[in-house]
Each structure stands twice: as C-alpha cells, then as structure tokens.
Amino acid sequence: MSAAQPLVEIRDLYAEMVTFDGVSKVLNGVNLTIHKGDLLGLVGETGCGKSVTAMTIPRLVPQPPARYTSGEVWFRGENMLSKGGEELRHIRAQHLGVVFQDPMTGLNPVFTVEQQMVDAILNRENHLGSASFPRGWLPSNRERKRQARERAVQLLRRVGIPEPEKRISAYPHQFSGGMRQRVLIAMAISGRPELLIADEPTTALDVSVQAQILRLIAELVREIDLTVLLITHNIGVVAQLCNRIAVMYAGNVVESGLTRDVLRAPKHPYTQGLLRAIPSEEIERGELVGVAGTVPSLLNPPPGCRFAPRCGFAMDKCREAFPPTVSVAPEHDVACVLYPEAVQVSP
C-alpha cells in the first residue's frame, strides 16, 4: 500500500438532486480512494450513483439540479468542490481526461476530427486563443497548430485508428462507433492527464470492439502512467482489467479493495448476491439466482443501511444508521455491521 497521498480521495460525500417529484438523495456518504497507478472499477446497478460520484471530480454534474450537501472531494490535494470557473477549467484541461458512454454524439458533427483534436491539444497547452481567427494566421501560431496536428496524428495512431494522417481530416459521421470512441479517448489523454475517468466507455459498442477499447485503456495505464476510474455495471470487465474494485449500492460504496480479494471473498451481502447472480457452469439449468427485492426509491430511502430491506442478514442496528466502513483485510473495506471486530476506517 502506497504511503503517498492518494490521487483522489472522496470523503463522506452527500449529494441530492432536486427533481419535480421531490429531492432524491443520490449520494449517501460516499467514501472512495484512488491511488496513483490504479485502474479502479466502480461497479453498481443503474442509478446507484456511480456516475454522479465519478463526475463530481471534474465537476461535470450540473448543479442545479444537483446539490452537494456535505463531504469533500480531493484531487491532487485540492478540494474540487470549492473549485469553479477558470481554475476548474484549468484542472480539467491539464490534469483530467473524461470519456463518456456514447461515442456517437460525443463529437461535434460539423467540425473535422482534426479541428476538434487540435483544439483539445492546444487548449491543454493553454494556446487555444491563438488558434482562432485572426491570431491564428500568425506564423508562430501556425507552427503551433502544425505541431498540434502532428501530435493529434500520433495520438490517433496510438489509439488504433488506421491511416491517421488521412482519416484525421474526416468528419465524425464518417467513423464507426468504435473508432469515434478511440478518437474521444485520444482527446481525453492528449494532455497526459493524471486521471482518466471512463463512464461506461464500451456499453454502447459491439462486444468485439469492447474488448479492444478496454485493452487500449489497460495499455495506456502502463504506457503513460495513467490512473483510471472505470465506471461499469459489468463485473466481468472489472475482473479482467482492474486491480481495484469498488461496489456501490444506492448511493454508498458498500465494498472496496483489491479486485482479487473482493471477488474471491466478497464480504458485503450485496456483493455476494451480485456475484452469485452471474451465471456460471456450476449452476444447474433453470436456476438463475438474483438479489431479492428492488432498488429503493432515493426520494424516500430507507433509514440506515439502504440495502437492509433486501438483506438476509439485516438487524435492527442496520436500520439505525449507515454502517461505518471497516477494514476486514489490508486493502479490503466493507460498510457492513457484520464485521464488528474489524478496524474502523471511516464514519
């Protein structure tokens, strides 16, 4: 375990969403830590808050309707919740990279890939102003643009776009979904960010392409010293790719730690249920196991541990307050009352 300061530390984050139907308590005290060099898989069902959690780091969650009621989000030793405006933009440009789920709509359809990539690259170097009219015509700026274009071609080659010098002048609609996602990844890493946040980057792609993209991300982790926060609902992906995993349920991280530890010996009832639900060769035909019950409404969440209503082990203590997170092994934390002997890590 690295004694150095973690790259990302989310402490006790509470967030709400104001909707027409009421206030949805989306995040209920999320604790998450990411160390440099990690490839962390954040898993959970739709609506559990994983995207909100991850997107809080670059502050891409639109603030109405969202509100952060308490907690801290530390990135590179700075509290991201207090950042705004120019500072925030700077951090996004220089230290962060984000890849979203749907590549089909992520690129501006009326600009070429070259234009968009050059913009991204120059912006990260803080020279975007000089790219545009009229200063763009100055020789020094033209040189910059030329260099940016070269870098863009290199990046495209790295992410696996064939014939990048030619393809770069094309428009987004001339690329397939998988190719577009690669372009978006290239744009995201163009500034050598410290953290790459990938929100279900392959969900919208074909299965064969999925594998390629994920492999690309794994390679990048090694090559450019990238730390990755990967959001997915597919535990299989996490098992293959991520060295760490964090499981979320209804606004809380219920279990986290090294992937092999968590998957081999899950401690939280929810995680156990999830893993049991994955069909494998050992299960008899006709026997599909799910997790009983349904996800609670976040407008009126159950008190205490939000999994309690569905949990086979629930006790009265569970409904009083959300269980503190305890460490059942080095690099393996759980938020459950089932392990009272463990060392408490956070409230």
Add this chain to the structure above:
Amino acid sequence: MATAPALKPPNPSAFARWRADHASQITDLRRGVYRFTRNRLSVIGLLLVIILIIIAITAPLWIPYPEDVTGSVNMAQRLVEPSALHLFGTDDAGRDVFSRTIMATRTSFAVGVIILTVAITIGVTLGSIAGYFGGVTNQVIMRLTDIMLTFPGIFLALAISAALGRGIINATLALSVTWWPGYCRLVEAQMLKMREEDFVAGARAIGASNRRVIFRHILPNLLTAIIIKASMDFGFAVLSLAALGFIGIGVLPPEPDWGSMISAGRRFIPDSWWYSTFPGLFMFVTVLAFNLLGDGLRDLLDPNSTVR
C-alpha cells in the same frame, strides 16, 4: 411517485378509474403546468388573454359611448384630444376612439376564431386523407398545398380578398383559404409518421375501419400539434384581418376595425395622432398577449422542444 394501492376499494368511481387510466398523462400535465408557470412571459400572456377575452365578451355593457360604435356622428366633438372623457380621443366623425377600439376587439376575435376553425377543418380533413391514403390522393392534395404555400401568406389573402370585394365575410373567406394549407401540411406529415406506428396496426388487426382508425386513434395525437399551431396563428390571423381592413378590403365602415381605423387616421397625422396610434397600440398588445401565450403553450406541449 404514485404507487398503485395494494387493495382497491370495491367499485371505484368512474372518476377514480379515469384518473388511474390517465395517471401518466395527468402527471405530464401537472409537470407541464409547473413549467409553464415558471415562465413569466407566458403567464403574463395568459393573464392578458384572459383579460382581453373578458373585455371582448362584456364590452357592450360598459363602453362609455356605445352609440359611437355604429355610425353616430357628432361633429361638434370632432378630433378631440385624449382626455378623461375620451380616453383615446375622438375621430373625424366625433366618435369615441376608445369605444370603437374595444368593440373592434370583439370583431377581431370572432373573425379570428372563425378563420382558424374553418382553416383547421379543411386543413385537417385534407391532410388526414392525404397522409392516410397516400398514393395519388396524397400527391394531388399535397401539390395543391405546395402551390398555395408558395404564395406568401398576406399576398394571397390580399389577392383573393381584393378579388372578392370588400366586406367582412369575404375577408374571412379569403383568410381561411390562406390558412388551411399550413394545417394540411402539418397533419399530413404527422399522419405519415403515425401510420407506420404499431398501434395503428393493432387497431387494424382487430378490424377497425379506416375512418375509425383515423378519428379515434390517430387524431388525438395530432391534437397537440394543432393546438400549438393554432395558438401561434391566432395572433397572425388578427393581424391579417387588420391588414385587410387597413387596405380597405376588409370590414366595411362604419363597423369598427383596427385596420380601417388606423388607415382612416392617416389623413390626420401628425396633428390628430391619436386616431391612428391608439387602435394600433391596443392591437399590438392583443396580438402580443396571444403570441406570448402561444409561445408558452408551445414550450409546454411540444415534445420536441427543450425540456428543463
């Protein structure tokens, strides 16, 4: 959100049943009303429209000089400046401009409603037929619509109206003819889309006749689009009527009409500026109110418009 009750009371009332059936639509409506009220301009429009409608309906009861509305002449009071006695002044025949302006509201609203009703009736019928049956019928009807739409609106109305002669009936007719192509095109486009939808096939599968399919199943969905367009068109219909009156081929004197009042007042500007100015101002506020309301309704009802 609303969850279904675990136990239903025996024999729920018809209203309760209707409410349950339409639960999601009611929610949408409530949400829409909420959005609508957040938009200050639309609310202002709505209030103004309500006020204007009340004014129009009750006008004969309270206008200060009802005899001035139809043809009484009072030369002693000719071209008097606006004052407490005559809020908008008097015109060249001594008639109170305020009373006449208010009464003109009634005519304009009535004509506007008639124009739109006729236009919608014709347009929707033709559009439905064209959209539903396709083929040659569609081509014939839509080409005709295209031709009529090639003509910029006012131009067409003026041409027909000029040809038919003066008078409010002719003007109404001319304007109705100008407006139906817009609805025809709207309905036809929607109809083409809807024809392919699954619920039409479903209705057909249980043996519904063509006409039934059109009226019971498809039209209710078009209603929203029609309402939006009509609410936006109303203001323009009123403007067009006034334009015809202005040129002299609409409402006949001595009936009060905003357009003809403005036109008649031209001779007396700048000295008796109130004669042309006030009717126009009032007309502006009226049309503005309907357009604000229409714009708000559009934001509210249009599934394509941006949602908060």
Add this chain to the structure above:
Amino acid sequence: MLRFLARRILIIPLILLGLSLITFSVSRLVPGDPVKLAAGPQARPEQIIRLTEEFGLDRPLPEQYLMYMTGLLQGNWGYSIGNRREVGPDLITYFTATLELTIVSTLIGIAVGIPLAVVSARWRDRWPDHFSRFISIGTVSIPVFWIAIVLQIIFAQNLRLLPVSGRFDPRAPFPEIYTGLLLIDTLIAGNIQGFLTALRYMIIPAFCQSLLVIALVTRQLRGDMLDLVRKDFILVARANGIPERVIWLRYLMKNALISTVSMLGFVIGFELGGSVLIEYVLDWPGIGQYALKAALLLDFQPIMGSTLFIGCIVVIVNLVTDLLYRVVDPRIALS
C-alpha cells in the same frame, strides 16, 4: 445530388402552372370589370367597349387563359390596363426595389437576431433570455403597417430626421441604374450624396421589414441552440476544459449558422409577401405595391405577372436555400 436537383427543378413548371390557373380563375371569375375600374367613372361606353376588345376581355375565359400563357412563353408578360405599360419591364424595375429592401432588412434581421438568440440560449431563463424572447415575440406582434405610421410620425414629421416615404428624393437627380439596387449603384458611380439619400430613405422601411426577420431568426436559433447545448459533444468539450467562450462562439455558432441558412428561404419568402404592406404605407415602389394596385383594379395581366413572378422567385429561393444547406452541413454533403 444531381437527381435531387433535377427533381426539384422539374417540379417548378408544374407549380407555376397550378399557380397560374388558380390566380387566373380568381382574378377573372369574380365580379368586377377591370376596364371600367381603370377607365374611371367618366368613361364613355364606346371607350369601354373598345378597351374591352383591345384587351381581349370579351373572349371566352379559357381562350383568355391560353392567350395569356402562350404570350408568356414567348416572353410577353402582357400589358397593364391600369397604367398603360408593359408588365414585363415594370416587374423588373419594381422587383429590384423590393429586392434591395429585402436584402437590407434580412441582413439587419440576422445581425440582430443571432446575438439575441445566443444571449437567450446562454443565459436561459434569466433576464437576458426573457428580454430577448420578449423582443422576438414583440417584434412579430407589431402590426407592421401601424409601426410604419408611428415611425413616420415620430421621425419624419416630428423630428424631421428621415423622409416620410418613397425611395429617393424626388427633387434630386435620380442615380444611374446599373443593378437596380440604388445603394450599390450610387457607390459604383461614386455618388456619395446619392448613396446617403438612398440610405436615409431606406431606414424606416428596412427597419419595419427587419422586425419579422428578427423574430423568426431569434426564435428558431434560440431553440436550436438550446437543443445543441444539451448535446453530448458540448459536455465532452467542457470535460476537455475548452473555455465557455469558445464553446459558444465557435462550436455552437457554426451549428447554429447552419440552421439559419436552412431557414433563410422561408424567411425571404415571408418578407416578399410582407413587403406589400410596408411598400403601401411608405410608398416604396416595389413589387408588392405593384401587385396590390393591380389587384385593387382587377387588372388581370399584371396580377398574373406579379403572382407568377413572385411564385417563381420564392420557389427558386427555396431551392437555393436547400442546396446551400446541403453543401454547408457536412453530414449531408459527404454522404
């Protein structure tokens, strides 16, 4: 692309044919004798009979129609009973005046409309949005003939800053005609005085005409931009740290301009129609005024001529707009 073009061009004659039939029926089948209207109440019966024969108005209607259409195909646009001149050359002269007005007012409308729309979309639901929506709805609600009169009262008669009506100072020498667009012709001839005069006369009419353009452009563009802002690529741009200014002024602007182009045809068509009232009130010698006078006199050859002419223009403008749009939007241009 070529097939699309061919199809659109081939349809034009059909539309114009339909238009001609409708216009002809309307203008000839209604009660009213154009000859009597043109000749006036003092005319003697023999004059009326002679004029009627001269203009072929005593022939059966289908024959009148055929006579007119065959003449048209040979380039003869007919003769106006009202002002005793040929329709063709008049159409051109009057049309260039309307054209000039339309061009200027469209430019004004776009120049005002685009910033208003951007402001409106950027600060949505805050006061700049309400303000610009008010402007856009307000301008379209103003009765154009009324505002023209009010402006005449204020600027021409009270303040004496601008001329009351017309296109040019009747006392000054009329500029040389090259294109028919006075603003350009005066510049070509180096006639600065003339240019300024033409400009002064154009201010009120162009302003009134531009109101409609502003309304249409702002409303459409605001909607388009609001739709665009929610699109993912904007989120991606923000995530990459691109400054808001660039997002608005570069990315969104280009997308929005494409929508404006697609709207232009519609807008110009509208303007051509709406010009009738402005030209009537402000005595601008444009095709609207020409057609209106003809309509009031039931002068059927100018009516047919101006109808078909305008119809033709509108159809061509729409076609050009469609083509332009296809060229400008890369999604369509390259597929």
